[in-house]
Structures are given as C-alpha cells and as structure tokens.
Amino acid sequence: MSRLPFNQGQPAFIxxxxxxxxxxxxxxxxxxxFYADIRRRKTVREFTRQLVPREVIENALRAAGTAPSGANHQPWHFAVVSDPELKRKIREGAETEEREFYTHRAPQEWKDALAPLGTDSDKPFLETAPYLIAIFGQKKTVLDDGGEIKNYYVPESVSIAAGFLIAALHHAGLATLTHTPSPMNFLNQLLNRPSHEKPYILLVVGYPADDCMVPNIGKKPLDEIASFF
Ligand code: IYR
Structure with a gap:
C-alpha cells in the first residue's frame, strides 16, 4: 500500500x-x-450466462475506488470472480449457510419480511452470472514495509464504495444483486483473504435473464424518507 500514509514528497494541498x-x-x-436512470435499477436474481466485457467491471471498480473513506484509508478489497469452478465453490458455501438460515437460524418474523422477495436457499445465480464481486472491509491496512495502520469508519466507507460500484454497473448497463449470505467467512477461505478483512456483500453482476421477473415492490416517496428544516 504505497500511497499510505500519504503522498510523501508532494504538496499537502492542491x-x-x-x-x-x-x-x-x-x-x-x-x-x-440521474434519478430517472437510477430508479430503473432493480435487484435481479435471474441472470444469463452471457459474458460481459472485463473492462466494464474494471472501470466500475475504479469508480468504486474513488469513494470517500475514513481518513482516506480506502479500507476495501474487491475480489472479482469469473472462474466457473470458484463460482461453483462459492455457490456451495453460500447455499450451505442459506439452508441453515432458512431452516433454523432465521426467526419467523425475518422469513415473513423476506416473503415478498421470493428468496430461498437455492442460489443458482452464483454460477450463472458471469461475475461475482466479493466486497471486503479491512479493519487495518498492512503497509508495504509490513507496518500496520488502523482504519476508521470501515462499514460506512465500504458501504459507500459499494453504492458507487452498484451505480456504476447500472450506469454501464449491467444488473446487480446485493447478496449477503450470512455468515460469509467462507469467502475469506475461498478467496485467500486475511482474517482482518470482513466480507460485507457478495455482488452478483451480469445481464438479467430474458424472462427475468422481479418482486412487485416499490420505494418510499420523498416525504417518507426525508425531512427538511
Ligand atoms: N441471505 C439470505 C436472506 C436474505 C436476507 C435479506 I435482509 C434480504 O434482503 C434478502 C435475502 C438470502 O440471500 O437468501
């Protein structure tokens, strides 16, 4: 991480x-x-196998990397998976957790809340979609010299970057699903990420299936989400 602590030898302000x-x-x-465009975004759970240009993914990740973060430590890592065998293993890991969730872990109230989304423990999209992006937050940053610095506001920073990423992918013409198998530690093992990194979201990326259906749900109007003083 050569940019940290900060641009040595360069002016502090420009x-x-x-x-x-x-x-x-x-x-x-x-x-x-912008509103007209972003309001068209829907979380999608049925994807085609059609490949998407890697450059689109790279540019969307570059956009995500411009997000503001605590002390500008940029405490995130994006593990991008297109390899079919690795996607299969991720599906296996996620479905194992999800089966546990839907049969034992989730209280009835939670399952009731999910009913309108029609979700269950089967996650075929983890294999059909061309890209999975596992988004990790880093509690600390390990510097090139082996030193370590603590990171701040990690969940907030990672979530903002994830928002940028989702918006960038939508803007480019791709569909996404913010998948959150819980717990997600199996991703650390499969993707060789150290234990100080926590997986936040497994973002599924690709084109929606031709016959893709989405839940008939809406968003709250402005007067329900904002107050002006
Ligand atoms: N992780 C499970 C359950 C789930 C939970 C919430 I909160 C959602 O908004 C959607 C799903 C799953 O992915 O099925």
Missing part, C-alpha cells in the same frame, strides 16, 4: 481543479436525469 459547476437549470435537469 487546487480543486476537478469540480464542475453547472447553471441552476442544468443542475435541475441533471438531477432529474
């Missing part, structure tokens, strides 16, 4: 040259257009 200001009318139009 002019903000990247910010783009728009006329107000254009801002309103841009905000409308």
């Amino acid at each position: 002019p903000l040259s990247t910010f783009q200001r728009y006329p107000e009318a254009e801002m309103v139009e841009r905000s409308r257009a």
Whole structure:
C-alpha cells in the first residue's frame, strides 16, 4: 500500500481543479436525469450466462475506488470472480449457510419480511452470472514495509464504495444483486483473504435473464424518507 500514509514528497494541498459547476437549470435537469436512470435499477436474481466485457467491471471498480473513506484509508478489497469452478465453490458455501438460515437460524418474523422477495436457499445465480464481486472491509491496512495502520469508519466507507460500484454497473448497463449470505467467512477461505478483512456483500453482476421477473415492490416517496428544516 504505497500511497499510505500519504503522498510523501508532494504538496499537502492542491487546487480543486476537478469540480464542475453547472447553471441552476442544468443542475435541475441533471438531477432529474440521474434519478430517472437510477430508479430503473432493480435487484435481479435471474441472470444469463452471457459474458460481459472485463473492462466494464474494471472501470466500475475504479469508480468504486474513488469513494470517500475514513481518513482516506480506502479500507476495501474487491475480489472479482469469473472462474466457473470458484463460482461453483462459492455457490456451495453460500447455499450451505442459506439452508441453515432458512431452516433454523432465521426467526419467523425475518422469513415473513423476506416473503415478498421470493428468496430461498437455492442460489443458482452464483454460477450463472458471469461475475461475482466479493466486497471486503479491512479493519487495518498492512503497509508495504509490513507496518500496520488502523482504519476508521470501515462499514460506512465500504458501504459507500459499494453504492458507487452498484451505480456504476447500472450506469454501464449491467444488473446487480446485493447478496449477503450470512455468515460469509467462507469467502475469506475461498478467496485467500486475511482474517482482518470482513466480507460485507457478495455482488452478483451480469445481464438479467430474458424472462427475468422481479418482486412487485416499490420505494418510499420523498416525504417518507426525508425531512427538511
Ligand atoms: N441471505 C439470505 C436472506 C436474505 C436476507 C435479506 I435482509 C434480504 O434482503 C434478502 C435475502 C438470502 O440471500 O437468501
């Protein structure tokens, strides 16, 4: 991790040259257009096997990597899986946890809450979708010299980066599923990630199946999610 602690030998502050200001009318139009685009995103659980260009995945990950993070430590790792055998093992690991969840671990109230989504312990999409991206949060960063620094606001930072990633993939024309088999420790073992890294989300990425169905559920309107003072 050569960039940390910080750019040695370079100025500590530089002019903000990247910010783009728009006329107000254009801002309103841009905000409308973004909302119109992002509101089309639906979590998808049926994917085709069709491959997607790796560069799209790489650019979306670059976008995710621009997310703000605690002390700019960027406490995340994205393990990208396209290998069929590894996807098969991930499916096996996830379904083992999910069977336990649906038959024993989940209280009835939780199962009732999931009923509208139609989920169960079968996760075929973990093999059909061309890419799985396991998103890990890092409690600490191990530096190139073997030193370690503590990371801050890890769940918040990782979640923001995941949001950027999901939006970037949608923007590029791909569907995603935020899958959270729980517990997810089997991912550390399968993907060789150290124990100070915690898996947060297994993001399933690809094209929706032609006959893909999604739950008929909506989002709360603005007056239910925001208050203005
Ligand atoms: N992890 C399980 C259960 C599940 C839990 C929640 I909260 C969801 O929003 C969806 C599913 C599964 O993936 O089936």
